[in-house]
Amino acid sequence: MMLSGQITRGIPVTNDSRLSEPSQVDDHAERGVVVAGLNIFYGDFLAVADVDMHIQSKSITALIGPSGCGKSTFLRSLNRMHEVIDGARVEGSVRLDGVDLYGSEVDPVAVRRRVGMVFQRPNPFPTMSIYDNVVAGIRLNSGKLRRAETNEIVERSLRGANLWEEVKDRLDQPGSGLSGGQQQRLCIARATAVEPDVLLMDEPCSALDPISTLAIEQLMLELKQNFTIVIVTHNMQQAARVSDRTGFFNIAGTGKPGRLIEIDETKRIFSNPAQQATQDYVTGRFG
Amino acid sequence: MFSGLSRAAGINILIILAGVAAFLIVEGRTGIFGDTEEMSGSDNFLQYVGPLVFGTVYAASLALLIAAPLGVAVALYISHYAPRRLAQTLGYLVDLLAAIPSVVFGIWGVTVVAPILSGNLYPSLNENLDFLPFFSGTISTSGRSMLTAGVVLAVMILPIITAISRESFMQTPRLHEEASLALGATKWEMIRQAVLPYGRSGVISGCMLGLGRALGETMAVAIILSPSDGYFWSVLTNQNSNTIASNIALKFPEAYGLDVNRLIATGLVLFGITFLVNAFARRIANAGFSGADG
Numbered sequence: 001m002m003l004s005g006q007i008t009r010g011i012p013v014t015n016d017s018r019l020s021e022p023s024q025v026d027d028h029a030e031r032g033v034v035v036a037g038l039n040i041f042y043g044d045f046l047a048v049a050d051v052d053m054h055i056q057s058k059s060i061t062a063l064i065g066p067s068g069c070g071k072s073t074f075l076r077s078l079n080r081m082h083e084v085i086d087g088a089r090v091e092g093s094v095r096l097d098g099v100d101l102y103g104s105e106v107d108p109v110a111v112r113r114r115v116g117m118v119f120q121r122p123n124p125f126p127t128m129s130i131y132d133n134v135v136a137g138i139r140l141n142s143g144k145l146r147r148a149e150t151n152e153i154v155e156r157s158l159r160g161a162n163l164w165e166e167v168k169d170r171l172d173q174p175g176s177g178l179s180g181g182q183q184q185r186l187c188i189a190r191a192t193a194v195e196p197d198v199l200l201m202d203e204p205c206s207a208l209d210p211i212s213t214l215a216i217e218q219l220m221l222e223l224k225q226n227f228t229i230v231i232v233t234h235n236m237q238q239a240a241r242v243s244d245r246t247g248f249f250n251i252a253g254t255g256k257p258g259r260l261i262e263i264d265e266t267k268r269i270f271s272n273p274a275q276q277a278t279q280d281y282v283t284g285r286f287g
Numbered sequence: 288m289f290s291g292l293s294r295a296a297g298i299n300i301l302i303i304l305a306g307v308a309a310f311l312i313v314e315g316r317t318g319i320f321g322d323t324e325e326m327s328g329s330d331n332f333l334q335y336v337g338p339l340v341f342g343t344v345y346a347a348s349l350a351l352l353i354a355a356p357l358g359v360a361v362a363l364y365i366s367h368y369a370p371r372r373l374a375q376t377l378g379y380l381v382d383l384l385a386a387i388p389s390v391v392f393g394i395w396g397v398t399v400v401a402p403i404l405s406g407n408l409y410p411s412l413n414e415n416l417d418f419l420p421f422f423s424g425t426i427s428t429s430g431r432s433m434l435t436a437g438v439v440l441a442v443m444i445l446p447i448i449t450a451i452s453r454e455s456f457m458q459t460p461r462l463h464e465e466a467s468l469a470l471g472a473t474k475w476e477m478i479r480q481a482v483l484p485y486g487r488s489g490v491i492s493g494c495m496l497g498l499g500r501a502l503g504e505t506m507a508v509a510i511i512l513s514p515s516d517g518y519f520w521s522v523l524t525n526q527n528s529n530t531i532a533s534n535i536a537l538k539f540p541e542a543y544g545l546d547v548n549r550l551i552a553t554g555l556v557l558f559g560i561t562f563l564v565n566a567f568a569r570r571i572a573n574a575g576f577s578g579a580d581g
Contacts (some may be wrong), residue, residue, distance in 0.1 A: 109472070116470070
């Protein structure tokens with residue numbers, strides 16, 4: 001595996017003055033993402049209520065559930081991207097390796113540097129070349145880099161995203177010229193280039209054909225050796241194929257908040273879930 | 288029925304355009320090649336029109352230099368920073384600027400802008416930067432200088448630059464903005480990474496259209512500028528190259544004989560300049576938007 005163990009922490013990717021690492025994390029339970037009593041609001045509207053979740057480090061957690069159940073909102077609250085919408089706020093806490101992402105002195109920008117995101121539709125910057133797309137995040141975070149260093153990052157990230165062989169001869173061409181699946185892998189390379197701790201994926205395959213979907217799923221299995229991955233998906237087979245743990249979100253009715261019904265080993269969720277609602281959903285009886 | 292009507296309207300435009308062009312060429316020809324003995328002033332047409340072209344381009348460039356950064360900044364503020372209600376109000380007010388008649392801008396320029404600038408800004412520019420040819424010379428006490436004309440023209444073209452930039456900034460796909468934010472971009476970094484590249488062609492075409500308007504602007508310049516014959520780089524003095532449009536407006540009422548033809552010929556030159564600028568703007572706008580769709 002190309003990426004494993006070789007990630008050079010020397011590159012000043014995260015600006016740690018704003019989001020400092022905890023001095024020591026002895027408690028193993030604190031590794032990964034720990035969500036406690038999380039309520040997500042848009043203005044006065046409670047969108048997601050009372051989520052407790054422990055997302056283990058270096059694993060894939062899938063979030064499933066019917067449309068509108070708040071799983072995407074929950075996902076976006078993990079890197080504070082939901083705050084892009086006016087009036088969005090949370091109660092409760094989200095801790096990444098012991099650091100509260102919603103602490104009063106934490107800058108959302110610093111959070112997003114440690115928690116990357118891949119979107120539903122591939123969104124490479126249309127005016128940038130493939131090369132510039134990959135280093136876009138690096139350029140934001142760490143001023144001037146030598147050409148050799150960025151070259152290395154581009155190659156490593158594109159190899160990590162299984163895209164290097166396909167694009168190595170046309171790095172200077174626009175990213176928008178690639179196929180949908182390639183664009184999505186370019187976006188993954190862009191997100192992983194800044195070496196985040198966590199990678200959030202919001203239905204990353206829903207705009208892709210089955211072959212590209214397969215490529216992305218294989219990639220996720222490789223990426224989890226280095227990153228903690230949380231994926232929202234509508235495709236239950238996908239959740240079953242790639243994830244270690246699966247969380248099921250549901251909504252009681254329109255205007256009611258979405259809730260985490262249960263989260264467990266993926267095998268258990270798809271064979272013998274604790275809740276009847278989960279059983280109904282995964283067997284296709286509703287949703 | 289309607290296709291016939293719209294076709295007739297389309298043909299009408301062509302006829303009018305061709306008619307104006309033919310008028311300019313036919314009447315202007317004698318102005319260009321006619322006997323200069325019968326005209327007042329210069330020996331040949333190039334000598335006559337040169338300073339006017341210079342003045343036209345100079346005034347419009349000054350206006351663009353001032354209005355482009357300001358217009359882009361206002362557009363960004365409206366599209367990405369201001370709270371929604373303030374943004375709407377501000378956008379409306381900027382559009383309203385475009386509704387003010389140019390003669391009003393001229394009067395405002397002479398009675399308000401010129402005294403303020405010549406009383407405050409010009410002396411300090413003249414003292415501190417007079418090693419630059421632009422700020423040397425004796426400053427005009429009335430303030431009826433090239434820079435005043437440029438400032439007023441800038442205010443006049445601000446709405447068009449702002450409106451077109453704002454539209455293209457607002458069309459930036461949310462996905463691109465979120466892509467940038469998710470990489471840990473601050474708002475300003477997001478704007479530089481996603482919004483400005485996307486809106487670039489809009490900004491350029493807005494600037495070109497503004498430039499086109501500034502080139503052809505007549506009344507405001509005619510009222511503000513105190514013109515002289517010749518090429519003048521300094522923007523603070525009483526001696527300024529006139530613009531083509533303003534020169535026509537000032538001279539036409541008293542012109543007779545071949546002088547009229549010569550003025551018409553300068554109009555033909557202005558037509559050519561604005562046509563080039565507009566064609567350029569259109570090409571950039573078309574190329575840019577189709578490229579940004581991907």
